[in-house]
Amino acid sequence: MSVDFNIKVGGEAGQGLQTIGQILSKTFLRGGFHVFGTQFYLSRIRGGHNYYQARISDNPIKAITEDVNLLIALDKASIDKHFDELSGGVVLVDKDKVKVDNDDKSIFHVPFTKIAEDVGGKIYTNTVAVGAALGLLCYNFDMLKEVLNDTFSKKGDEIVNKNIEAASSGYNYAQENYEGKCHYELESPGSSQKRMLxxxxxxxxxxxxxxxxxxxxxxxxxxxxxxxxxxxxxxxxxxxxxxxxxxxxxxxxxxxxxxxxxxxxxxxxxxxxxxxxxxxxxxxxxxxxxxxxxxxxxxxxxxxxxxxxxxxxxxxxxxxxxxxxxxxxxxxxxxxxxxxxxxxxxxxxxxxxxxxxxxxxxxxxxxxxxxxxxxxxxISIERHLLTESNEAEQDKEYKRYKFTSSGISPRALPGQFSSLVVADSDEHDEYGHIDQTIDNRIKINEKRLNKLEGLKMEMSEPEIYGSDSADITLIGWGSTYGTLTETVDILRNKGVDINLVQFNEVYPLPESVKNILNKACSSDLICVENNATGQFSRVLKVETGVSVTGHVLKYDGKPFTPRYIIHELESKGVLQ
CATH class of the missing domain: 3.40.50.970 (Thiamin diphosphate (ThDP)-binding fold, Pyr/PP domains)
Structure with missing residues (x-):
């Protein structure tokens, strides 16, 4: 059975949410899972409501989802704000420290602080929480021991051992006190392939x-x-x-x-x-x-x-x-x-x-x-600098800004050859000396702009994800890629004829983009962007003449999720 599991750790700034989330993420990664972790935090040193969210799957993932299967609540706000996101899940909370008004049976009390104090001090509270979470999942504790050892090894054996003891105590508490022992049995895929987080x-x-x-x-x-x-x-x-x-x-x-x-x-x-x-x-x-x-x-x-x-x-x-x-x-x-x-x-x-x-x-x-x-x-390192062999072919006096059809002039470094390298922030001639004559201005400005043609030819075409042509085409750029590919997968599995054109080289656009978009879409061309005005769609219009038929825009400071995009497509009548 495929695993797709979401853990959210909520609390205030300064409570160590990121530490809990990252230790959990590394533990699942070590067990062979694919992990995607993201965080929401406010611009303050302490207080406010923050959270770290980790998605775990045995398949590659590059996006967050909205359902939560396990919530580690370090403050009351975490329960108030995220309880409704639970999808058949459990809330781990220390009721001795957090006042809980909700008596739902999915809320499971673990005395994080008391267990930590018994081990060696409040400083180990978060490690207890990590252990309790894995105990609730019946996950291999040895994986966590390895991660704790790696994480705290520079602090000495005593700190490592105390953290392992705290995690073990939390793990055992969850196993011994949760009804049915495990809420999930998250078995490691056991992949031997090492991956990076x-x-x-x-x-x-x-x-x-x-x-x-x-x-x-x-x-x-x-x-x-x-x-x-x-x-x-x-x-x-x-x-x-x-x-x-x-x-x-x-x-x-x-x-x-x-x-x-x-x-x-x-x-x-x-x-x-x-x-x-x-x-x-x-x-x-x-x-x-x-x-x-x-x-x-x-x-x-x-x-x-x-x-x-x-x-x-x-x-x-x-x-x-x-x-x-x-x-x-x-x-x-x-x-x-x-x-x-x-x-x-x-x-x-x-x-x-x-x-x-x-x-x-x-x-x-x-x-x-x-x-x-x-x-x-x-990766190749291509410096494109003037060499001694082609320096000899240059004029006796080096022209740093020599007029060329491509706009690219021979670039020498100061002190590299006997030639003097001259540069000026005023308009200048081929040699780099100030020249404010009209003819020179026109010629050297056009020289610089001629580089655009070469740049266009070297910029890569966008990726088409899904079929080469579809009734609905989503357009994205940059970081929206993971969410948009998952959106396309979800909708294609439901029988929707949809694909994605994703740009990662956004300016200048190659001449072929217009034909690519015309071929990829037969009906609706929807640009998805994390801004309020559809900036990339305007760039497309100016550079290629292609107009999109609709937008999905988000500008509340949070990233897209597949559910959000699908809801917007439905509300706009794109999905029937």
């Missing part, structure tokens, strides 16, 4: 390291900070300089300077921070200095909802900075996609000497996905 941020960081990044700068900003943290933690091993700048303006200017000197460079930010970077984006554009910009989206404007998710910055990124110059924009679908797309972003930035954007969002950035091991051998 990885966030989108970690995947981008790994992709950057595999791509030869040598400089990263940022001013920390949720949800992008995880990329900076991961690279900084491994900076010495990979020879990377990681700089926490005083502000976002400095961060991007630092990366542009490092790139000008020859280092592969990257900045990380979110929408509010990117607002401060905009002038420097223009500097990258006019000096034709490559840089990769990772932008983790969250709801705006201003501070908005700093810990929630949205896809609201696409048009901002496309039009940021004064004037007109080329750029390319990537929006990863999954962590695996993020790993390889990050490499492509670096290569495209170097080849076309332009800013390259990686657009993620809080949902992809922070969620934990089960992935197979990434293949670093598939």
């Amino acid at each position: 990885i966030t989108g941020n970690e995947a981008v960081a790994l992709g950057a390291l595999a791509s030869g990044i040598k400089f990263i700068s940022a001013y920390p900003m949720t949800p992008s900070t995880g990329v900076l943290n991961y690279i900084a933690a491994n900076a010495d091993r990979f020879g990377v300089v990681a700089e926490q700048a005083e502000d976002e303006i400095s961060a991007l200017n630092m990366s542009i300077g490092a790139s000008f000197a020859g280092a592969r460079s990257m900045v990380t930010t979110s929408g509010g921070g990117f607002s401060l970077m905009v002038e420097a984006v223009g500097l990258s554009g006019i000096t034709e200095t490559p840089v990769v910009i990772f932008l983790g989206q969250r709801p705006g404007p201003a501070t908005g909802l700093p810990t929630m998710t949205e896809q609201g910055d696409l048009e901002f990124v496309l039009h940021a900075a004064q004037g007109e110059f080329p750029r390319c924009v990537f929006a990863p679908k999954t962590p695996e996609d993020a790993f390889y797309l990050t490499s492509k972003a670096f290569n495209m930035a170097d080849k076309y000497q332009t800013p390259a954007f990686i657009m993620s969002d809080q949902y992809l950035a922070d969620s934990e996905f089960t992935c197979e091991k990434f293949d670093a051998s598939k």
